[in-house]
Amino acid sequence: MVARSPPSQMKIEEVAALENETGAKVKILQADVSSYEQMRFVQTNVLAKLPNLAGIVLAAMVLHDQLVTQLDRETYFKVIAPKVTGKISLTL
Numbered sequence: 001m002v003a004r005s006p007p008s009q010m011k012i013e014e015v016a017a018l019e020n021e022t023g024a025k026v027k028i029l030q031a032d033v034s035s036y037e038q039m040r041f042v043q044t045n046v047l048a049k050l051p052n053l054a055g056i057v058l059a060a061m062v063l064h065d066q067l068v069t070q071l072d073r074e075t076y077f078k079v080i081a082p083k084v085t086g087k088i089s090l091t092l
């Protein structure tokens with residue numbers, strides 16, 4: 001699991017409960033999915049050391065509820081970054 005912020009105590013406990021229930025091992029990392037460099041670091045230092053990757057769920061989102069026509073350039077790129085740049089960075 002990757003997000004930019006450190007996980008809250010509640011998230012840590014939820015993940016631990018899931019691990020106990022399912023037997024899965026979950027790694028929680030801090031990285032920006034829209035950063036090619038950070039995703040390359042995750043790929044080289046984390047994913048490459050795990051069993052073969054079966055798939056990736058890209059659920060990152062930055063929410064700014066506004067019509068696209070009302071977004072300023074900075075806000076537009078904040079919203080688009082995790083979805084579009086994030087998708088590209090995961091496929092490189």
Ligand SMILES: NC(=O)c1ccc[n+]([C@@H]2O[C@H](COP(=O)([O-])OP(=O)(O)OC[C@H]3O[C@@H](n4cnc5c(N)ncnc54)[C@H](OP(=O)(O)O)[C@@H]3O)[C@@H](O)[C@H]2O)c1
Pocket residue numbers: 002003004005006031032033034058059060061062063081082086
């Ligand atoms: N909630 C809904 O009603 C709903 C409906 C339809 C679809 N969805 C989709 O479901 C997904 C999850 O929604 P949610 O409601 O769970 O959203 P959420 O609670 O806002 O979670 C979004 C997560 O994305 C992370 N994130 C944002 N930018 C990132 C980046 N650049 N790199 C890495 N992580 C990043 C955030 O953590 P950090 O800020 O710490 O990075 C946060 O943990 C989204 O893709 C959303 O479009 C949600």
